[in-house]
Amino acid sequence: MAGSTTQEPLKSQQKCIAIFALLCCFAVLVALIFSSVNVWGDDEDGITEENCSRNCRIVLVENIPDDLLLPMNGRLHLPLSVGFHTLLDQAKHSVEVVSPVWDLNSWDMETWPNMAKQGQLLFQRLLSLKSRGVKLKIASSLTNSAELRTLADRDAEVRFVNMTVLTRGGLHSSFWIVDRKHIYIGSGDMDWRSLSKRKELGVMVFNCSCLALDLHRVFSFYWQLQDRDYIPSIWSKRVTALYGKDNALELQLNDTQAAAYVSTSPELFCPKDRTRDVDAIHHVIQSAKTFIFISVTDYLPLVSRRFRGTSVTRYWSLIDEVIREAVVLRGVRVRLLISFWRQTNPLTFNFVTSLKSLCLHLHNCSLEVKFFSHKERRDDIQHGLNHNKYMVTDNAAYIGNHDWVGSDFAVNAGVGLVLKMKSSLKDRGVTILEHIKAAFERDWRSHYAKSLQGSKDQESKHRHLQHKAAAA
Template sequence: MEIRQHEWLSASPHEGFEQMRLKSRPKEPSPSLTRVGANFYSSVKQQDYSASVWLRRKDKLEHSQQKCIVIFALVCCFAILVALIFSAVDIMGEDEDGLSEKNCQNKCRIALVENIPEGLNYSENAPFHLSLFQGWMNLLNMAKKSVDIVSSHWDLNHSHPSACQGQRLFEKLLQLTSQNIEIKLVSDVTADSKVLEALRLKGAEVTYMNMTAYNKGRLQSSFWIVDKQHVYIGSAGLDWQSLGQMKELGVIFYNCSCLVLDLQRIFALYSSLKFKSRVPQTWSKRLYGVYDNEKKLQLQLNDTKSQAFVSNSPKLFCPKNRSFDIDAIYSVIDDAKQYVYIAVTDYLPISSTSTKRTYWPDLDGKIREALVLRSVKVRLLISFWKETDPLTFNFISSLKAICTEIANCSLKVKFFDLERENVCATKEQKDHAFPKLNRNKYMVTDGAAYIEPSPRWMARQEIHMALWGRLVFYLLSPRR
């Protein structure tokens, strides 16, 4: 014990101070602890970097999303602008072929065509017209690009002796299908026609309109468009009887693309209803009428200034700017100042069924107004055949009775019995299942003329005008 104390006491003061200083200094961290701290710092720094990268990516993503929204909005605006531009083009009246009111041809040549049954002879002084068969063949011979035909009848290939012209017409249509000429045909869905099927198999485009799906009616229009230049409108359908047994009347326009511009829209309207069971609520502007009773087509027909427009029915088939045919007929009669000449197959403003009788006074009333109120001369040419209703004579007698006591009332009526006029027909031919008939329908006044395919003015047809799909053509003098 003494020795240890002595040793401690014998140490120098400086040495003891050093020992005390060393004991008071903090201990150095161990290497393992240093590594843990470094790793923790590195991890925090890496997480901070990842967070900054994520924030930058988020900003870029939000920025790109904003760009996409802006681009989408611009695309929508551009689409709307394009739609408005095309809408404006529609309003100007341009069709898919680039035809418009500004570049169409309105200096046209016109020719009446007529089918006169064999054995019916006119007087030597009677006017002579191009035959219906020759007029149709001329149009088909002129065809270079397209032939569009609307008809409710398609029965050209028949074994009847007078069906030879129909057979030749059918052969010509078949020939055109092999000449790279586009053929489009529109018919009633009720027309179960071998002719249409044969043409379809050869490449023709056939459209069936199901009128019964709209209003239980029938298609009665009959017109042709050839090469978007030439037009036929008339009473004759594509059946052999129109070229043999029936008296038909029509008109052909040559080089008249302004008329085609409007007529093509009716053809397009019919075609658009293929396979549809109801009429659309809104028609495309490309189906709007180009001309109507208010805005008539200005034409030069055989160097004579004229005006024209086309009406349609039923009213369901009258988009904007398309005249409804019954309104246009009323307008023609009301505007007559001197005379009204009318040719029809049947004239009967009453309809009777087993359960209901209906009276349709509209057209009959217009004729009476013209006779009584305006002293307009009226001439009626009515067909007489086996289906003529006896009540027809009662209504004609009623019309005649008006003029018995009224001054300046002029009415003449003639019944056209084509079988009696046929001087060559034998008794066996007259009793045949295919009688000859005056089937044309037209009206001529001092200011206008119109022609349509439906041959009858009967209550069961006219009172339900909305049931019949038909086109009517009106030709007016310049004063109108």
């Protein structure tokens, strides 16, 4: 009996220790969650999946430099600068911006006085948001931007994402969210060149809070990386994806039934349920039935990384192979329009020659490649540059921030938007896909789009002049 009496206090003490240990573990877990991410995330203004708007208006926006003589074919798309001002006109509460560049005020007004004006006007509009009671929030990887400092002095909230530490890459994302209702995604940056000298393409979607809410979650993810040198392992619900390639948002785009979702890269920047950019591109290519038209500044299926002072380059097949499969196995017609400029990698010609060779001895096989080339000036390497980054097919479109270069998807932050029409081509009217396709065909048929052989001759001449200048 005495032994039994002695064991009871001992068991009670052991239970207390066990309960205390469990409470300590729970406290540590909660502390880890709070330290890794903001559990509650940013306020979403009462917008939920249940009450958000799915009846949306979409507009194609472009910047076409004045000296690019392109036939309009009766279809005038909204100028990019006008689109940005339209978004600011709509703003009542908030404007959230992510851009890889902040250079709206030209450094050389004497050389480009007229071209720089649009950038300056946009910057002044951003500065004036405070006087209207509109909150401006900016996520950026730039630490020494004079323009961001000026905006911060006018009560803009600016947060820094240290991409070098997080992925050893850069921030390529370019998008806007206004009032959690209107969005912009495209190739144009907060750069005066994007509003004047460079050829850009993107889309603006209005009164579409469902899609805006999901893109806002991408913004919130960047926002929570302020001062962090690691990617959290535990995600806040407020940064997880609402839609993806397997559960796309069902919506109306200009009275046409459609589906849409946002993708991101690199993989480290993809929280729960978020589709990777490369998987979104796969999805669009694999769903194409008759044609795939691609317009990018650079196409290079390589990944280059530095390790302990040594650069390592390897073949990156994720997009290259799915294009080959579409052409050879499914008989889909592919056109690839790449920019030819001073930073074009010579290996680009090797890879596209390899792609073109697929159809040498095959019937029902069509893969064409052209290079968009505008006469460059010695003091300005981006004058007339085709900076587009999109793809359109018979039933879908992908508009992104990355060139189709392996290294971009591997380490650089970017965002893409997939749009898919629900009805067949013959059953629908003129949709955003037809507008994007018309823009591609206009560029493809222009005298700036040159065949592979002609571009290779230019490339050889270009390299010779470079070597000659360097020797002098």
